[in-house]
Amino acid sequence: MSRKFLLGAAAAAAFVATGGVAMAAPPILIGVQAPITGTYADEGQGIQKAVQLLADEQNAKGGLLGRKIEVKACDDEGTASQAAICARQLVDAHVVAVIGSYTSGAALAAEPIYARANVLQSSDGTSNQLLERGYQTWFGNAPPNSAEAVFTANYLVNVRHFKRIAVLTDHSSFATGLADEVEKDVKAVHGNVVDKAFINAGSQNFTPVLTQIKSLNPDVLYFSGYYSDGGLIRAQMQQLGMKAVFVGGDANQNVSFGKIAGSAAAGSVILNVPAPQDLPYPAAKQFVAAYKAKYGALPPSVYTLTNADGMRAIMQAIAETKSTDPKKLEGYLHHLKSFQGLTGTFAWNARGERTGSPFVAFEVDAQGNYSILYPKPAH
Amino acid sequence: MTVPPARGILAYRNEAIGALLWALGLALPAVLDSSWVAVAAIFAIYAITALSEDVILGRGGMFDMGHAVYFGIGAYVTAILNTEFGWPIFATLPFAILAAAAVGALLAAPLIRLRGDYLLVATIGFNAIFVLAMQNNLAGITGGSDGLTGLDVPVLFGLPLESQSAMFWLDWVALGIVMVLMRNLDRCEFGRTLRYLKQDELAATTLGVDARAAKTLAFAVGAGLAGLAGTLFAVQLSTVSPTSFVFTESVTLFAIVIVGGKGSVPGVLLGTALMFVVPQFFRQFATYRYFAFGFAMIAVMVLRPQGLWPRRIQNE
Amino acid sequence: MGTFVQQVFNGLTVGGIYALIALGYTMVYGVMRLINFAHGDLCILGAFIGLTLLSGAAGSGHPGVALLLLAFVLAIAVVAAAGVLLEFVAYRPLRRADRLAAVVSALGASVLIENGIMIVWGPNVHVFPSGLLPETVWHVAGAAITFVQVLIILASVVLMAALYVFVHHTKFGTAIRAAAIDQDTARLMGINVNRVIVTVFVVGPALGAIGGLFVGVYYREAYFTMGWVYGLYAFIAAILGGIGNIPGAMLGGVLLGLFNAFAAGYISSSWQDAITFALLIGILLVRPTGLLGERVAEKV
Numbered sequence: 001m002s003r004k005f006l007l008g009a010a011a012a013a014a015f016v017a018t019g020g021v022a023m024a025a026p027p028i029l030i031g032v033q034a035p036i037t038g039t040y041a042d043e044g045q046g047i048q049k050a051v052q053l054l055a056d057e058q059n060a061k062g063g064l065l066g067r068k069i070e071v072k073a074c075d076d077e078g079t080a081s082q083a084a085i086c087a088r089q090l091v092d093a094h095v096v097a098v099i100g101s102y103t104s105g106a107a108l109a110a111e112p113i114y115a116r117a118n119v120l121q122s123s124d125g126t127s128n129q130l131l132e133r134g135y136q137t138w139f140g141n142a143p144p145n146s147a148e149a150v151f152t153a154n155y156l157v158n159v160r161h162f163k164r165i166a167v168l169t170d171h172s173s174f175a176t177g178l179a180d181e182v183e184k185d186v187k188a189v190h191g192n193v194v195d196k197a198f199i200n201a202g203s204q205n206f207t208p209v210l211t212q213i214k215s216l217n218p219d220v221l222y223f224s225g226y227y228s229d230g231g232l233i234r235a236q237m238q239q240l241g242m243k244a245v246f247v248g249g250d251a252n253q254n255v256s257f258g259k260i261a262g263s264a265a266a267g268s269v270i271l272n273v274p275a276p277q278d279l280p281y282p283a284a285k286q287f288v289a290a291y292k293a294k295y296g297a298l299p300p301s302v303y304t305l306t307n308a309d310g311m312r313a314i315m316q317a318i319a320e321t322k323s324t325d326p327k328k329l330e331g332y333l334h335h336l337k338s339f340q341g342l343t344g345t346f347a348w349n350a351r352g353e354r355t356g357s358p359f360v361a362f363e364v365d366a367q368g369n370y371s372i373l374y375p376k377p378a379h
Numbered sequence: 380m381t382v383p384p385a386r387g388i389l390a391y392r393n394e395a396i397g398a399l400l401w402a403l404g405l406a407l408p409a410v411l412d413s414s415w416v417a418v419a420a421i422f423a424i425y426a427i428t429a430l431s432e433d434v435i436l437g438r439g440g441m442f443d444m445g446h447a448v449y450f451g452i453g454a455y456v457t458a459i460l461n462t463e464f465g466w467p468i469f470a471t472l473p474f475a476i477l478a479a480a481a482v483g484a485l486l487a488a489p490l491i492r493l494r495g496d497y498l499l500v501a502t503i504g505f506n507a508i509f510v511l512a513m514q515n516n517l518a519g520i521t522g523g524s525d526g527l528t529g530l531d532v533p534v535l536f537g538l539p540l541e542s543q544s545a546m547f548w549l550d551w552v553a554l555g556i557v558m559v560l561m562r563n564l565d566r567c568e569f570g571r572t573l574r575y576l577k578q579d580e581l582a583a584t585t586l587g588v589d590a591r592a593a594k595t596l597a598f599a600v601g602a603g604l605a606g607l608a609g610t611l612f613a614v615q616l617s618t619v620s621p622t623s624f625v626f627t628e629s630v631t632l633f634a635i636v637i638v639g640g641k642g643s644v645p646g647v648l649l650g651t652a653l654m655f656v657v658p659q660f661f662r663q664f665a666t667y668r669y670f671a672f673g674f675a676m677i678a679v680m681v682l683r684p685q686g687l688w689p690r691r692i693q694n695e
Numbered sequence: 696m697g698t699f700v701q702q703v704f705n706g707l708t709v710g711g712i713y714a715l716i717a718l719g720y721t722m723v724y725g726v727m728r729l730i731n732f733a734h735g736d737l738c739i740l741g742a743f744i745g746l747t748l749l750s751g752a753a754g755s756g757h758p759g760v761a762l763l764l765l766a767f768v769l770a771i772a773v774v775a776a777a778g779v780l781l782e783f784v785a786y787r788p789l790r791r792a793d794r795l796a797a798v799v800s801a802l803g804a805s806v807l808i809e810n811g812i813m814i815v816w817g818p819n820v821h822v823f824p825s826g827l828l829p830e831t832v833w834h835v836a837g838a839a840i841t842f843v844q845v846l847i848i849l850a851s852v853v854l855m856a857a858l859y860v861f862v863h864h865t866k867f868g869t870a871i872r873a874a875a876i877d878q879d880t881a882r883l884m885g886i887n888v889n890r891v892i893v894t895v896f897v898v899g900p901a902l903g904a905i906g907g908l909f910v911g912v913y914y915r916e917a918y919f920t921m922g923w924v925y926g927l928y929a930f931i932a933a934i935l936g937g938i939g940n941i942p943g944a945m946l947g948g949v950l951l952g953l954f955n956a957f958a959a960g961y962i963s964s965s966w967q968d969a970i971t972f973a974l975l976i977g978i979l980l981v982r983p984t985g986l987l988g989e990r991v992a993e994k995v
Contacts, residue, residue, distance in 0.1 A: 075662055108528055173524040197965070198964045205955070256820050442795075500931055507968050673807030676802060684792030
């Protein structure tokens with residue numbers, strides 16, 4: 001046998017080995033579990049689109065580990081029973097990780113199924129119950145209520161020196177959780193909560209409860225629910241001649257808030273992690289621009305971006321560990337010191353809780369633009 | 380009316396087919412992957428709930444559009460007794476059934492004199508009140524909007540029913556028992572009383588039928604069976620939260636009975652399959668799925684106003 | 696005092712909206728004995744039609760009032776057409792069937808319209824352009840009331856009165872009432888029952904479109920799932936007043952609005968809906984066919 005032939009055979013074998021494997025390499029499957037229909041369809045479709053966009057961008061750069069990324073979406077309709085079915089479907093499809101769901105309830109119903117199957121789950125759910133079981137597969141991508149509440153209490157009581165604080169929430173798991181923590185933390189820093197009241201999300205008619213709050217003469221109204229209601233609450237406060245300052249939780253941050261509130265928007269304050277356009281690096285702006293270019297609209301809310309961060313972190317983990325082994329990915333993410341997210345620099349603690357997110361207070365102006373009010377940006 | 384002998388044979392033939400299909404269903408976990416076993420398990424749970432709705436709506440002729448309340452009570456009783464008081468799951472089952480039945484009877488008793496659509500609105504009202512009570516963390520034990528999580532795995536004769544297949548068999552056996560109960564309901568005196576009342580309440584009462592008692596009992600039986608399904612639901616999801624029992628769930632149960640065929644066991648099962656299982660096949664068309672679903676509901680009603688598998692006329 | 700008067704204004708405004716939507720509900724029910732669960736979604740379809748015209752023309756320099764009137768006309772036309780189509784496709788074949796078959800067909804239509812709106816307009820919250828109507832605020836007895844609120848209350852009263860006159864004091868109205876009592880007999884008396892029903896499905900959804908567009912103009916937002924909530928409240932209002940009864944729908948809507956306002960304002964905002972529903976159930980127990988009694992013949 002000649003050397004030439006051997007070399008040729010070796011080259012051919014090497015070609016088959018590399019090229020052949022690359023050709024046959026199955027795609028890396030990433031699941032999306034989100035409410036694509038129903039009440040939260042807007043948010044659910046946003047999550048699906050964001051994950052698809054990131055996968056497409058990565059595939060255009062050659063994918064990950066020489067493999068393409070394929071996104072499998074499952075509509076959980078925001079309900080627990082459909083979420084449990086989705087979780088099993090995605091597990092059966094052998095996804096490496098799942099982004100979503102949007103609501104804590106749907107994330108909660110799916111969580112044990114992913115944990116048992118060792119599938120990573122990154123959701124914006126912030127219910128404390130998501131952390132209680134200590135699942136290693138859980139990676140919350142939205143800042144936890146507890147951190148936001150501490151910042152909120154400090155801002156209301158020590159920074160703005162409000163003397164009469166009214167807390168308003170809807171009945172959702174997220175908003176009541178946040179409102180409870182804010183109330184507790186405000187009391188902890190000796191703030192004065194004059195009322196804690198509820199709205200029915202989506203009922204649009206908030207004047208009765210606002211009239212009642214007005215009679216208690218608060219100097220600030222803190223609302224922990226969502227922007228579509230928050231914008232209306234701000235507008236109806238003006239209609240009723242309420243002088244209290246409107247301070248909204250993170251779910252109020254949306255371009256529609258200012259539009260719905262109209263002329264009343266000016267002077268409203270929203271507490272959240274910094275918005276993409278206020279972040280010092282270009283990735284966030286670039287993502288929002290790419291999203292707008294592809295889908296013709298801005299992302300529906302900040303949670304589209306936090307879920308995109310979940311996807312980005314998992315892609316980074318796969319690239320860095322050169323593996324799709326869930327144990328390695330979990331280890332990598334749990335030990336990541338600082339992740340450069342679209343929604344700020346953060347990390348995960350042992351419980352899978354997002355840590356180290358700096359909160360800021362934005363002021364909304366009459367045109368619906370945001371400027372950072374606190375902490376004062378360093379120039 | 381004299382009963383032709385052929386009818387008995389026909390009836391038994393259908394029952395034999397039903398029993399055979401049920402027995403074949405036990406093999407589902409062998410041929411389906413776990414997500415479809417989960418679909419089958421939840422199908423069994425919703426089928427029980429729909430059959431229990433049928434006792435009130437189809438057989439009792441009372442417009443109950445708040446049936447998710449009783450389903451929810453069963454689920455919450457199991458979840459509360461298990462997570463807060465550490466009871467084993469199966470020990471909570473009788474209490475779930477009894478609590479749901481008691482609430483059904485208590486709510487129904489004063490409302491039964493409301494006719495048709497007024498009863499419908501009152502039951503919608505109860506549904507709204509129930510969900511709000513759970514969200515407001517009634518008595519500090521319902522877990523508020525988050526609900527209750529971390530239910531134990533049910534243990535039967537020392538055997539933990541942990542896998543999805545085991546849970547499916549549990550649900551499937553329960554469905555089998557409820558189907559037999561429904562068959563017996565058709566033939567017992569109470570079943571006949573309900574049919575009589577539905578056909579001609581005035582005539583029935585003049586003949587000494589206590590309409591109020593019979594209707595209250597129908598509510599209690601229907602609610603109790605829904606309570607059973609609620610326990611199974613809590614076990615399947617190992618979490619219970621208010622959003623699973625909202626008014627739209629009641630509407631779906633109501634529609635299942637009408638789409639399937641009032642008073643007809645195979646009809647209600649078929650209705651459950653159409654309203655719950657069929658949409659599962661179309662997940663990839665997520666945004667268009669419910670558009671087509673609405674269209675299908677209209678088409679089914681227009682083409683088969685009596686439901687997909689109406690109750691046999693001879694039975695009436 | 697100011698707080699109390701304010702709560703009355705709050706209740707009257709939202710009650711006026713419920714009443715507008717309930718009028719269409721009760722009209723259809725009176726003749727067809729059909730709970731038209733798609734009615735709320737038809738109303739919101741009206742809001743979206745109006746929204747498309749208004750935001751398309753925003754900044755085009757057209758005078759606001761003329762544009763708004765055009766939006767109302769267009770919304771009424773489209774929604775009335777949708778109502779007639781719905782009657783023809785989903786309800787007419789079921790006229791002789793079990794009533795509940797038509798109810799489920801209506802539920803299907805509700806799902807269809809809601810998801811149709813989502814597909815056409817998208818799932819996001821849509822915002823109406825501002826400044827369509829004067830933002831005047833009046834202060835009465837320490838309470839504030841805006842121009843739009845007054846307009847909604849006036850519109851609901853005027854439309855209720857017009858509908859009442861139409862049904863009770865015109866020849867065609869007599870035909871409607873005859874068909875509502877007994878369609879077969881009405882037919883024997885030479886009344887074109889099909890024409891009556893088509894008219895009902897023009898007038899009912901048209902009123903709904905007005906209600907839906909008022910919702911949009913007042914709250915300035917619209918999204919696809921909104922119809923279900925408004926439809927439900929309007930249905931409850933119609934039942935509360937006595938279904939099939941035109942002044943009853945008005946009374947029911949206003950009372951529902953006031954209940955809601957007083958429950959949130961004086962008892963507990965966290966139990967607001969529960970209190971409202973408990974009151975509703977209580978009223979039904981005392982008056983099993985609504986406050987003013989129903990105006991439909993019992994079908995035996």
